[in-house]
Amino acid sequence: MADRNITIRQARTNNLDGLNLVVPRNQLVVFVGRSGSGKSSLVFDTIAAEAGFQLNETFPPFARNRLPKWARPEVEHIDGLTPVIVIDQRRIGGNARSTVGTITDAWTYLRLLFSRLSEPHVGESNRFSFNDPTGMCPTCHGLGEVVVSAVERFLDLDKSLAGGAIRLPGFGNGGYWYTQYADIGTFDVDTPLRDWTASELEALLYGGQAAADLGHKPPKDYEGVVERFERIYLRTADNLSERKQDAIRKFTKSGTCPDCAGDRLNEAARTATVDGNTIGQLARLEITELLDVVRQIDTRIVGPVVAALTARLEAMVTIGLGYLALSRATTTLSGGESQRIKTVKHLGSSLTEMTYVVDEPTVGLHPTDVDSMVKLLEQLRDSGNTVLVVEHDPAVMRHADQVVEVGPGAGAEGGRLVFQGAFAELGGSGTPTGKALARQRAMKVTNRRENGKLTVTDAERNNLQKVTVGFPTGVMTVLTGVAGSGKSSLAQELVEQQQAIVIDQKPVSANRRSTPITYTGIAPAIRRLFARLNQVPAALFSANSDGACPECKGLGVFYTDLAFMEGQEVVCETCQGRRFTPEVLAHTVNGHSIADVEELTIDETITELPDARISRALQQLAAVGLGYLRLGQSLNTLSGGECQRVKIAKELREAGEPTTYVLDEPTTGLHLDDIDTLLEVLDSLVEHGHTVVVVEHNLDVIRQADWLIDLGPGPGRHGGTVLFEGRPADYGGHSTPTSLALAGAGRATAVRRGALTGRV
Incomplete structure (x- = not known):
């Protein structure tokens, strides 16, 4: 029925090429495509943005100004939308008072339990809140640390x-x-x-x-x-x-804190007990252990509280976060952990007919943990909601009611609908994703020789159990294990003990004016090129100098502050947002004016602008698979994976002496096809004499490692030990999660082999 669909006509947001699509509601729909193909532009910048904008318009101006801002997408027609909830990979806030317990509301139920049953009786639930003056420790003000x-x-x-x-x-x-x-x-x-x-x-x-x-x-x-x-x-x-x-x-x-010993609470709250346990002791337990304790509470007057707390804890165990404790600060969570916590928050909601937009929910998950995440997505769908997922993992695609592929390529080569249908049909579709599903990368046979070793000694960070392990130098090592096994902790020890350099997924720049042009420093070279070929002064081609539009002073827009209403940004009528005078825009290189340059992709610029300095500066960005970025694109719009690749490009360009690099899940945001490009980049780092250590779950990357270190066997206190050190090809015949996945018994490999039939 038409009213059960989201209908999109002529979507042109970013690189979308007049895309038409009908998305069924109340289903789990997975969007796939190569990096930069336009799938995020479709799901986040079109569907979610329009739904968010229309919902915000129902509020009065004063309230609207305090809601998240949504830019209206370029689309001719869109209907069938419902209120949207975006579950992205951004880490949960940097507030030192935020913990796993507070962000999931589990702490609210736990302190309510103590307010009714504690001995001695302390008072209402706010007396057990470290964010309330009546409950917080006066020495550390509820932070647990000084x-x-x-x-x-x-x-x-x-x-x-x-x-x-x-x-x-x-x-x-x-x-x-x-x-x-x-x-x-x-x-x-x-x-x-x-x-x-x-x-x-x-x-x-x-x-x-x-x-x-x-x-x-x-x-x-x-x-x-x-x-x-x-x-x-x-x-x-x-x-x-x-x-x-x-x-x-x-x-x-x-x-x-010397007074509360990290419990964050004042003396009355931290010494009261329920069944012999203080609230601080329970908050430090792993969630799986806490769940066992809570289930033993059999007091009728708190029955609803116990039921609600149990349900919330069970959801966290189901999603693979049972190794966390409620006292864990949210600032220490990975992007994948943050995303799963956000998902848990919505499971108890009684809202229906919502649209959930989820960005790569399997990030940070070992192949054997993916099924638990899929079950949660299905639970959201089965509650009467529409679940739209941007994902590259075949295990998630296999469970979709429908798969939508955008492509076929990136940037100007993408933005079109190339497939829509069941997963079983995708393998024979001939699309980039279909072809990739039919392949399986073989195990590396010839491994590079190490030229030394970096040793981490007696590591006890977090759950590491006095681990001593050697990282061979001059090769690529993959550090793997189930979520919570201690991989990141061991990587941090390597960084601290051996002064390794971290190439993470944090934003490259918080400044929206930072672009590939400013990042690579090619702006002067571009101005000189235009000046030389047109025989005019280079200052004409600076938006801050002689050639700037006199009306907007080279900004291209005028901004008006409208107090409690949303500020208004208006395009300059004189230059139509192009920032330069008509005389300057008349000067071109290969048919491109200085204003046109920002619309060129990195790949196009390398061929279109005849200047060796410009080409050299952009070559490394193209080498890491970012050739589809436009020169004028703000770097704060990049995904975590794209930010990481920008940093890799910088190291390829600047690194001199042999260096040890630690990369955190570099396959984040990468299509199956693009992993080949990533592996070539990592190989290039090694060939330049560097040592590369990759924290990763992707089986294709593991198969191409020179050395493998597997931690486990489980998460939290069940992990923190080294299960294997050696060549990936030698990791057979073991019963560990990674060994089973590599051997074909794990879910991820089985899905890859069954991709063409749609079953495992």
Whole structure:
């Protein structure tokens, strides 16, 4: 029926090429396609954006200004939409007060339980909230940790005051605070601090009686280095500048609160018990263990609370997060863990006819854990909702009611509907995804020789059980294991113990003006090229200089602040948003004006603009599979996987000495076809003499590793040990999840082999 479909006509958002599509509602629909093909433009920037915009329009202006902003998509017609909920991979907030318990509401149920049953009785549930003044520990204000000065990092004892012995910013020779110590006649500025007496060092750092006892007493208003640092950096309520935040990171350390021992609560709340357990003890248990404890509570007056808490904990176990504890800070969760937590939040909702848009829900999941995620997606669908999933994993495609492929290529080569139908039909469709499903990458036979070894010794971070392991140098090592097995913890130990460089998926830039042009620094070369070929000054081709539109000053838009209503951005009528004067736009290179250049893709620019400097700067971005990005595209619109590849390109361009690189799940956001490009890039890093360590679950990447380290056997306290070290080809005959997956018994490999038939 027409009213049970989402109908889209002539969608042109980003690279969508007048795409027409009818998406069935109340089904699980998986969208696939190569990286940059336009699937996210269709699902997120068209369907979700229009649904979000229309819903926001139902609110009054004052409220609308405080809701998430949705840009209306370029689409001729769209109907059949329902309210949308986006479950993306962004990590859950950076708030230090946010925990797994608070973000899932499990903590709300747990403190309600304690407010009714605790001995001694403490009071209402807010008395067990570390975010409420009546419940929080007064020492750490509910954070569980205190920040103190790392005094041992303040001084370089081998230097004198004049030589820069005080490492703190602003305290060295020539710094703002330097004269407060060097010019008061109390300290010898030319003698290394190592030769000072203990009393002199005490006076320098802490002042007080030690300073008063010196022969040359400092002024009455003298502040020791520690006191002044803490006053400037730790006792200010203002928003701290990036410089101050950097100083705090370098010269402070956090430790468990001495009063609450990390429980975050005041004495009354943290000592009350239910069945002999304090709320802090229960919060530190793994969720699987906590679930067993909660199920034993058989008191009728709290029956509904126990039922609600049990359901929430069971959902987290089902989704593969049973190894977490409610006390775990959300700031420490991976992108995949954050996404699964968000999914759990919606499982208890009684809302129906919603549209859930989910971005790569299998990110961070071992092949053997994928089924649990699929069950949750099916549960959302079976509750009467539409579930639209952007995904590359064949295991998710196989469970879809319908698969939609956008492509066939990336950028201008994509944006079209190339397949819509059942998964069983996809293998024979001849599309990029169909062809990729029919292939299976063989195990690497010839492994590169290592030229040394980096050893991580006695690692005990998080759940690691005193792990000692060697990472061979000059080759590619894959570090794998089920979610929560300790992979990231071991990678962090490698970074700290061996000074490895992390290439992660964090944004390349938070500035929306940062583009491939600014990132690669080719703007001057582009201006010079236009100037040389048109025999005019280069300044004409700068939007901040002579050639800028005089009306908008080269911005292309005018912005008007409308107070409580949403601000209005209007395209400049004089230049039509092209930022330059007509005289400047008349000058072209290969038929492209300076304003046209930002619309060129990286691949197009390499061939269209005849300049070796420009080509060299862009070549590495093209090599990592980002040739479809447009030169004017804001880097803050890139996905996590794209950001990571931008960083890889930078290392390929700049790295000199042999370096150890640690990459966190680089296949995120990659189509099955694009994994070949990634492997070529990683091989290129190794061929340049570097060592590459990849934290990854993808079986194709594991098969192409020179060395494999598998952690497990399970998550949390059930993991943290090394199950295997060696060549992937030798990892047969074991009963571990990774070995079974590689051998074909795991779900992921079985799905690949059964892709053409649609069954496993």
